[in-house]
């Protein structure tokens with residue numbers, strides 16, 4: 001019931017209401033994953049459908065994203081709470097030309113929650129920036145996100161550059177990619193080590209990589 005109110009508040013672009021309702025759910029002991037999936041993520045899916053239908057436009061999409069972020073900010077520390085020593089280091093970013101970061105931020109949160117040290121490079125990240133950050137932080141994994149179909153070629157370019165850097169030095173990282181236009185076939189074609197359909201799958205792959 002209250003999760004529906006969170007869903008509605010995101011669709012009404014009511015940041016303050018989202019924050020208030022999410023706080024109430026947390027205090028009531030509701031599973032943070034449930035608040036996230038059934039309240040916040042479900043609302044953004046509806047936003048996407050309405051955008052596709054042409055009944056909602058970019059400014060509204062942005063306002064809904066801001067409302068969702070108000071809830072995410074409250075859930076982040078709870079999802080990330082572990083206190084354990086990092087099990088590995090992940091450098092992550094959204095590829096060049098792409099400004100979407102909500103899904104990437106979710107991936108960051110669950111990886112942190114699973115005990116990884118996450119270095120978030122933000123959005124519109126150039127290939128060399130991924131490589132430099134991975135070297136500097138001695139990363140085990142580089143994770144790349146893309147939301148736009150037009151970003152897929154940038155992802156291919158970035159993964160290609162990382163693979164090339166791996167050939168020429170003692171630089172060794174696993175590459176994981178994700179985002180709605182991405183598929184496992186595309187990941188295999190461009191030389192990525194794994195494709196993750198969602199945040200929990202990202203954790204599964206990351207764990208497999210550091211165990212291997």
Ligand code: B12
Pocket residue numbers: 041044045046047048049051052058059061062065097098099100101102103104106107143144145146147148149150176177178179180181195196197198199200201202
């Ligand atoms: C919010 C939003 C925006 C916001 C972004 C705000 C922000 N800070 O992110 C704003 C308004 C800025 C925006 C702008 C644009 N957007 Co937009 N946007 C969306 C929307 C509604 C939601 C995206 C989202 O956050 N989803 C929720 C998250 C949780 O899901 P997710 O990103 O898929 O992430 C999950 C998985 O994919 C996976 N994952 C994601 N990344 C990674 C990475 C790794 C390593 C792994 C393992 C997994 C993984 O795990 C995540 C969690 O489970 C979508 C529609 C939709 N429902 O997807 C359109 C959508 C992505 N946008 C679209 C478009 C067209 C645009 C614009 C071009 C619009 C315009 N004409 O200006 C611009 C592009 C700007 C740019 N250069 O990037 C299209 C893309 C179409 C396409 N196939 O190319 C979509 C699909 C809308 C539509 N139906 O047409 N957008």
